[in-house]
Amino acid sequence: SVSRMEEAASKPSSKVVAVVGGGLVGALNACFFARRGFQVQVFEAREDIRRARTVKGRSINLALSHRGRQALKHVGLEEKIVSQGIPMHARMIHSPSGKLSSIPYGRKGQYILSVDRANLNRELLTEAETYPNTQLNFDHKLQDWSAETGLMTFARSDGSVQEIQAQLIVGCDGAFSAVRKQFLRRSRFNYSQTYIPHGYMELTMPPADGEFAMKPNYLHIWPRNTFMMIALPNLDKTFTCTLFMPFEEFEKITTGEEVMAFFHKHFPDTIPLIGAPGSPADALRRDYFRLPAQAMVSVKCSPYHIGDKCVLMGDAAHAVVPFYGQGMNAGFEDCIVLDEMMERFEEDLSVVLPEYTRVRVPDDHAIADLAMYNYIEMRAHVNSRWFLFRKRLDNL
Ligand code: FAD
Numbered sequence: 573s574v575s576r577m578e579e580a581a582s583k584p585s586s587k588v589v590a591v592v593g594g595g596l597v598g599a600l601n602a603c604f605f606a607r608r609g610f611q612v613q614v615f616e617a618r619e620d621i622r623r624a625r626t627v628k629g630r631s632i633n634l635a636l637s638h639r640g641r642q643a644l645k646h647v648g649l650e651e652k653i654v655s656q657g658i659p660m661h662a663r664m665i666h667s668p669s670g671k672l673s674s675i676p677y678g679r680k681g682q683y684i685l686s687v688d689r690a691n692l693n694r695e696l697l698t699e700a701e702t703y704p705n706t707q708l709n710f711d712h713k714l715q716d717w718s719a720e721t722g723l724m725t726f727a728r729s730d731g732s733v734q735e736i737q738a739q740l741i742v743g744c745d746g747a748f749s750a751v752r753k754q755f756l757r758r759s760r761f762n763y764s765q766t767y768i769p770h771g772y773m774e775l776t777m778p779p780a781d782g783e784f785a786m787k788p789n790y791l792h793i794w795p796r797n798t799f800m801m802i803a804l805p806n807l808d809k810t811f812t813c814t815l816f817m818p819f820e821e822f823e824k825i826t827t828g829e830e831v832m833a834f835f836h837k838h839f840p841d842t843i844p845l846i847g848a849p850g851s852p853a854d855a856l857r858r859d860y861f862r863l864p865a866q867a868m869v870s871v872k873c874s875p876y877h878i879g880d881k882c883v884l885m886g887d888a889a890h891a892v893v894p895f896y897g898q899g900m901n902a903g904f905e906d907c908i909v910l911d912e913m914m915e916r917f918e919e920d921l922s923v924v925l926p927e928y929t930r931v932r933v934p935d936d937h938a939i940a941d942l943a944m945y946n947y948i949e950m951r952a953h954v955n956s957r958w959f960l961f962r963k964r965l966d967n968l
Contacts (some may be wrong), residue, residue, distance in 0.1 A: 590615060590724060592714050592751050596689070597886030597903035598744030599696035603647040603741070604907050606703035608914060614700065615726060617713035617745075622694045632774060632812045633804045634692070634896035635660070635791065636685040643904035646911065649699055651691060655656035657685030658805045664790035670841035677954065684791070684897065686804040714750045717741060717765065719758075719878045732817040740921060744903075747869055747891035752884055755873065757819045761875045767949065768893055769818045770799070771865030773873065775856065779809035785845045786811065793950065794839050801839060801953035813846065815950065816895075822865040828857030868893050872940055874933045877925035890936040895950050896943035902936060 589605045591598045594616030617841060618624075634659060644650040661683045662674040672918045677684055700706050709726075712734065717724040726734045743751025755761045777785050784805060786792060792803040792811070799817035804813060825831055835843055835856065847856030871891040877883045886903030910928050919924040 583791060587611065587740065588613060588738045589740045590736065591742045591744055592617075592724070593743070593745035593749075593886075593888070594693075594697060594700075594708060594710070594762070595746055595886070596693055596696065596900050597906065598742075599693060599700050600643060600647065600904055601742060601744055601753070601885060601907050602700040602706055602708075603649075603696070603703065604911050606700065606706045607647070608911075609705065609918065612703070612706040613699075614706065614708045615712040615714060615724075615736075616708065616710050618710065620697070620708070621690060622697060631689060631772075631814065631894070633686050633806055634900055635804065636687045637897065637901050638691075639898070639905040640705035640901035641685075643908050647699060649695065653687060653695060654685060656691060656695075656807065657687040658807065659683040659789055660686055660791045660804070661789055662791075664787060664792045666792060666794045666839070666841055667798070668838065668840075675942040683789075684790070686806070688806060693852070706766050714745065717751065717754060719754055719881055722881055740880070741882040743882065743888040744886045745888050747871055749884065749888035751866075751882065752873070752888055755878065755884070758878070761873065765891075766870045768868050768870070768944075769820075770816050770947075771819045771822055771867055772894075773815045773817075773822065773860070773863070773865045775813040775815065775846060775859050776841070777803060777813055778855075779877075780845065782809070784809050784811070794842075795951050796838050797952050799838075801842075802950075807911060813842070817865070819865060819867075825860070828860075831857050831860045837894055845903040862949045870940055870944060871966075873925075874935055874937075875927050875929040876932060882907065883910070883925050883928060889932075890940055892940045892943040892945050894943070895946040896939065898939050898943060902939045906932060906936075928949070 587610050589610040591602050591605065591612060591614045594614045598614060598616070601879065602612050602614045632686045636653070641650050641654065644653050662676040665673045680692050697708060699707055711729050712726040715725045715727050722739060723735055723736065723737050724741065726736065730936045743749050745751055751776050752792060756763060757798070779785060786803070788805040794801040799821060801813055803811040803813040822831060825834055832847060835847055869891055870893050873889065885906040887899060890902065892902070909932055913924045913927050917927065
């Protein structure tokens with residue numbers, strides 16, 4: 573928009589900020605930096621997902637909650653994204669016998685939203701591009717960079733290599749961050765990474781007679797103690813079901829018949845919806861073998877910055893297990909926190925970055941711990957009388 577261009581032009585800044593990674597956090601972060609008038613260059617390893625026919629990657633949909641919405645509001649995108657999401661007011665617990673019970677997320681009127689990951693990423697990239705001082709560079713995979721000079725080396729798919737310099741490098745390149753590799757070479761950098769024994773697999777529940785096959789405004793959960801399945805609604809009236817289970821259990825199931833037996837035993841109410849033999853939904857026995865189960869990693873580190881040169885944000889700084897539904901939301905909140913520091917310390921990066929680390933590390937580590945705790949809570953306690961009792965107390 574015109575006012576936005578004027579806003580950016582009225583704050584001329586020669587500082588080049590390189591945002592490495594054009595995923596959810598990188599694309600949003602580009603908007604935050606652009607609003608401050610920096611020359612923003614986003615470098616994304618993949619092709620432009622807005623042009624790609626299929627988007628590879630993690631979960632198809634995500635739960636967007638308050639923290640994430642606040643960050644979207646800052647860049648004027650909240651309403652648009654919320655209008656494309658599906659409110660989930662409560663969890664819907666499916667017992668092994670098919671009995672349903674709901675547990676609200678909060679007070680009346682409160683909800684989280686199921687949003688499409690690829691769509692959200694596309695909207696964020698398109699928003700970032702509306703700023704005249706922002707440029708998106710796809711097919712740029714960071715290989716190496718220097719903390720001394722700020723020089724980055726990118727590999728292109730045609731085999732060429734490009735060198736680019738920036739005053740500030742913002743690592744938003746996800747759980748296996750290439751930016752973070754430089755941190756690992758330095759003294760007094762704390763780092764830990766843990767793979768949990770569980771993997772996840774996504775299955776699609778098609779619409780039934782043109783409508784959602786289950787009640788749409790819920791996050792459906794089938795807690796089964798050592799494993800669980802969840803389902804989030806999509807705008808096209810499908811549900812994306814995610815089965816979380818130890819890898820060794822996934823590996824025990826090797827034939828279509830074994831898949832069906834497993835579902836009959838543990839998720840019988842879903843069979844007519846995703847696996848009825850002969851029905852259009854008879855996709856279960858095929859889908860199960862389409863992709864292997866995916867791993868889940870938790871990464872904690874500190875500090876998040878190197879001098880006034882570089883800062884890690886989003887999963888690059890704190891990959892969490894997905895059971896608390898807060899990974900992206902926390903990454904979005906990172907953007908607000910850094911922006912507040914920029915405001916308070918007048919964009920003096922030598923103060924802003926250490927302050928960001930000081931404030932943000934304890935909060936992000938707390939989210940990582942809560943997510944790990946909910947890893948057990950969701951598949952086990954959500955099932956128990958004790959949990960339901962406690963929830964009832966919460967609601968009094
Ligand atoms: P990413 O989304 O991983 O993006 C990183 C980007 O960097 C990618 O585009 C990648 O291509 C690019 N990149 C990587 N390496 C390079 C390189 N060397 N050079 C250039 N670019 C590079 N969070 C929630 O808040 N709610 C949920 O309900 C939720 N559900 C989840 C369910 C599952 C199964 C999983 C696995 C995660 C879930 N999360 C959820 C977490 C969420 O997916 C992440 O926290 C979020 O994607 C982090 O965004 P990011 O931009 O930091 O990283």
